Amino acid sequence: MMKIEMTNITKAFFGTPVLEGVDFSIESGEVHALLGENGAGKTTLMNILYGFYEKDSGEIYIDGQEVTIDSPKAALEHGIGMVHQHFQLVETLTVGETITLGLKEEGYPFSNRKRINKRILDLSSQYGLEVDPKKKIKNLSVGERQRVEIMKLLYRSAKILILDEPTAVLSPPEIETFFKVLKQLQDAGHGIVIITHKIAEVEQISDRVTVLRDGDCVLNCDLRDADENCLSQAMIGRTLKKREREIRQFDLDQPCLELQNVSVVQDKLKVLDDFSLKIAPGEIVGVAGVDGNGQQELAEAIVGIQSIDSGKVIFNGKQIQNQAILKRLNSGIGYIPADRHQDALLLSMDLNQNMLLKKHFNGDYLKHGLIDDKKTDESTSELVEKYKIKTVSNEQPIRYLSGGNQQKFVLARELEAGLKLLVVFQPTRGLDMGATEFVRNQLVELSHKGAAILLISTDLQEIMSLSDRIAVIYSGKNMGVLLNDGDLDVLEIGHMMGGKKHERA
Structure with a gap:
């Protein structure tokens, strides 16, 4: 058995608090859902546990002993692994090469690939994670890529698995298969953290739930003690109105x-x-x-x-x-692509610069042939306010926005055109x-x-x-x-x- 406790965790980016005194725990054999709106601090909290970010204050305990986790390598040494929402795979490598990337296997640098692949197949069979070690990453479906990411952690003997929005990119049949895999991992004694905003899935697969809102922990309980309305209210602070769809018909003679x-x-x-x-x-x-x-x-x-x-x-x-x-x-014609990182945003650039994509030739944003910074900043601020995009400033690199706020930014940019x-x-x-x-x-x-x-x-x-x-x-x-x-x-x-x-x- 393994138990991890995070107590009074705080974190700020660019002087703005993201987590304010948050407590969280996970132990072997349970599925703990971390629920919250986009930008609530869910991924940031787990990135701290995984050593991706450094906490500003607070403590992390494993089986009662305080530990320092300052890198993903240190997290894995403690048995903690994380699969991010956007997969971190090398397209040109095989599945087997990807799973063992960075490891010095027996016989390194002349490792026995046949023996390694057999171990991968044995492990995949044990947990119902079907993978082909010889297949190239570039030829895999989204569901297969996710299985490879999980296999990377299991191959490194991770006991606690953090899965960030794991169903966001999966089709309904893939989600059903994924839930079966989760059950097998849980039955094998793994502790699983599911970062999500989907209440229906929380109710289907979780034992416990913690809800974050604006960096604060507003609910922490066993799932049996909370219903859908309770979770919804905790997550967004209000009850959603059901929208009635109007039935409309159109003339297609002039499409x-x-x-x-x-x-x-x-x-x-x-x-x-x-x-x-x-x-x-x-x-x-x-x-x-x-x-x-x-x-x-x-x-x-x-x-x-x-x-x-x-x-x-x-x-x-x-x-x-x-x-x-x-x-x-x-x-x-406007276009909002499925992959915002690949096709819609330049992550290292700030909001103002991303707002100008496709508009940099527009005379409204030019002054004496150069970009009008004042006009650009005013337009970006209008979008941020109208579409309720959570950001520290317009100069913040867009990679630091939550995935949901990035998507709202892309939508805002297109709809205002x-x-x-x-x-x-x-x-x-x-x-x-x-x-x-x-x-x-x-x-x-x-x-x-x-x-x-x-x-x-x-x-x-x-x-x-x-x-x-x-x-x-x-x-x-x-x-x-x-x-x-x-x-x-x-x-x-x-x-x-x-x-x-x-x-x-």
């Missing part, structure tokens, strides 16, 4: 966006296969499907990041499939309940202003709560379009996501 038999070929395979779709001004069309069925290519083909091999992309009556990206964006069409991919992935409600309300408000929205998401509840019509994508094909009215059959959507064609347009 804002029309895709005609669009195909994209990669490695001789059609990843987008004769895909056709119309979206009217002011309409929200959701694209449902299991992740990896052509959603990325669909979004990028519209914006211009991905060139198409055949078909037409028509925006407000004009073909744009051969237009440059910047010209499309300047004509009123006078859009006619918004392509939005996984808009609430990684966001807490309050932020999710805010983002969804902003999308509905944008549609009421006349903008067409293509909403791509693997969250079927999100698709159904926002969309006027729902298209289902499978293997790059449009399996059909359904009106999201009172007669919508969720089971039929599921069949279409599995490859069954819907005949009624």
Whole structure:
């Protein structure tokens, strides 16, 4: 048995308190959920336990003995491992090489790779973490990458596992598999910390729950002593209002966006296969499907990041499939990508600099041919205030914002651009309940202003709560379009996501 206690932990960034006297504990054989809104301090607290950040004050005890954990290496030596929300893997290495990276195995530097791979397979079989040691990281799905990250910790004999938003990037089937793995790890005696904002998952997998709000611990109890309303109230300080969706119908004779038999070929395979779709001004069309069925290519083909091999992309009556990206964006097309770190932000730059991305040629932000710093700072401050983005200042590097606040910043930057069409991919992935409600309300408000929205998401509840019509994508094909009215059959959507064609347009 192993028990870790953190007492009276404080931490500040740039003079602003992030954690204020927080207590937390985890022991072998339990799943402890660390719940809170984006920016509440959850990841910061666990980064301190993992040695990634240094606490300003407070104590950490392992089995009653005070310890100093000043690096991830020291944490692992104490049996503590962490899987971050954004995976830390080397694309060009194999799974086996990644798991043992940095270790001096028997026979180093001429380690017996065959013996190492066998040990990895034995370990993966023991915990139900199916991995192929010979497979390249670049060829893995998101779920497989997560399993590799967990295997890295188990291979190093970690007893306490910290998992940061582990289901944020997983599809529903992958989440179900992940929960089974968690149960096996728990049964084997591992203590597991789940950093999350999803109350439904907390209720499904946790033994205990601690809720942080604005750096303070507001609730710490056994799960049986708290219900959904209690956790929601503790997390966001209010009760969420259920939004009623208005059933709307649109005239598609003059669509804002029309895709005609669009195909994209990669490695001789059609990843987008004769895909056709119309979206009217002011309409929200959701694209449902299991992740990896052509959603990325669909979004990028519209914006211009991905060139198409055949078909037409028509925006407000004009073909744009051969237009440059910047010209499309300047004509009123906005894009919120699924991977904010890879495609939407420059993490080392501050908020002002990130606000200027795609706008640095805009005359409103230039003065005598140079960037107008005052105007830029004023615009950024307006976005921060309107979208309730938690930041110390506009000069703060955006990497220090929580994932949810980074996503809100990306959304704010796009929505303030006078859009006619918004392509939005996984808009609430990684966001807490309050932020999710805010983002969804902003999308509905944008549609009421006349903008067409293509909403791509693997969250079927999100698709159904926002969309006027729902298209289902499978293997790059449009399996059909359904009106999201009172007669919508969720089971039929599921069949279409599995490859069954819907005949009624």
